[in-house]
Amino acid sequence: MGLTTEEHKAVEAFRKNVVEPSMTKLVILDFWAEWCGPCKALTPVLEKIAAQYADKGVVLVKVNVDEERFIAAQFQIQSIPTVYAMFQGQPVANLTNARTESQLAGIIDQLLDKLPIQAGDAEPQGPDIAPLLDMGEEVLAEGDGERAAGIFAQILDMAPDSVAALAGLVRALTAAGKTAEAQALLDDLPPEIASDPLLERARSALALVADKADDSEIAGLRAAVEADGDDHAARFDLAVALFAAGSRDEAAEHLLAIVRADKDWNEGAARARLLQIFEAVGLEDPWVSATRRKLSAALFG
Known part of the structure; x- marks a missing residue:
């Protein structure tokens, strides 16, 4: 009424x-x-x-x-x-x-x-995909994007409506360097699942590697940082390039170095980038937990 x-x-x-x-x-x-x-x-x-x-x-x-x-x-x-x-x-x-x-x-x-x-059992049940999802996440965490993509693709064959498997496939393709395929999957998402948190995480992961630098660009940025440790802009660009190239540990260390030196630099860009990386990797990931503690120490220590 x-x-x-x-x-x-x-x-x-x-x-x-x-x-x-x-x-x-x-x-x-x-x-x-x-x-x-x-x-x-x-x-x-x-x-x-x-x-x-x-x-x-x-x-x-x-x-x-x-x-x-x-x-x-x-x-x-x-x-x-x-x-x-x-x-x-x-x-x-x-x-x-x-x-x-x-x-x-x-x-x-x-x-x-x-x-x-x-x-x-009153309704037909789909296959138990939870163990396969766990396996895909473990393989992806180990850095084998190609193999993880195969696992998530297999899950989608079994359970086409699994948002977790679809998001895993996007992140696995991203890790394997197949960003065009990953983007195509995101572009074809049905509207009813496009804003699901799992797919937002996959979208963040793809955005972080969208502009991958070549080795010469990374070498140039590294040289600039070595020449001037206070060149935060070069260090930030180096961190972005390193993460896109798969070197998340080194990328995080450079971002943390900026936070330790000047946490407000460029309106907190280094901290914001770290938080974006955390979301893309997964807030439950042990690496994120450890790196988040380092960030907290840099901000408040």
Whole structure:
């Protein structure tokens, strides 16, 4: 009553995507936004848990608070990420403070024991791709973009709707130097998944290597930095070129050197570039955690 046309559409979409499935299943409802760093860190964890528990009647539904303001307002969302477990149209648990797989699994196990959740075998289930996704991420972390791309492509053959596999393929192709193929995949994305956090991460990874310098350019920049250690512009350009060439450790050290010398240089460009690299590599990556600590020490030490 009294709703606008857009609000009616939002309510109907929520009923179809959340309320109706929750009549028999446990719906993990994730409120997120593109600009939310913690949301992007949590997304892979939620995706993995949902895949692991799919055959037990657990499904994941994501609500972008910027696009679904009316729904977010009905839930009185004050901060994100906010995550609820929904059953029969009602929140039955607040999962917001559970950020690890073990914490989420523990709560979901308790809910499944207490609630009459209908197991997932009422509908045909797709293949279990979680182990393959893990394998692809491990191979990519080891630096073998070609092999990782093959793994993610295989997953997409099995599960064409897997956003995690598609994002992994884009990042793997980027790591393998096949930026044109990676960009083509991003250009062909369906509108309904184009703003998914996993694909935003892939887009950031591609943007960081878009203008790859050749060896002579890198050598020239390196010489300029060696000649004048206070030439922050040359050091910044060298860091950008090194990261695009795959030397993320050396790139990060040069950016950290700028932050240590002058954290406000060029309106904090070195810090901003590091944060962009963190997002592209993955906020849950051990290298990011270690480098983030170095950044914090440089900024506040």
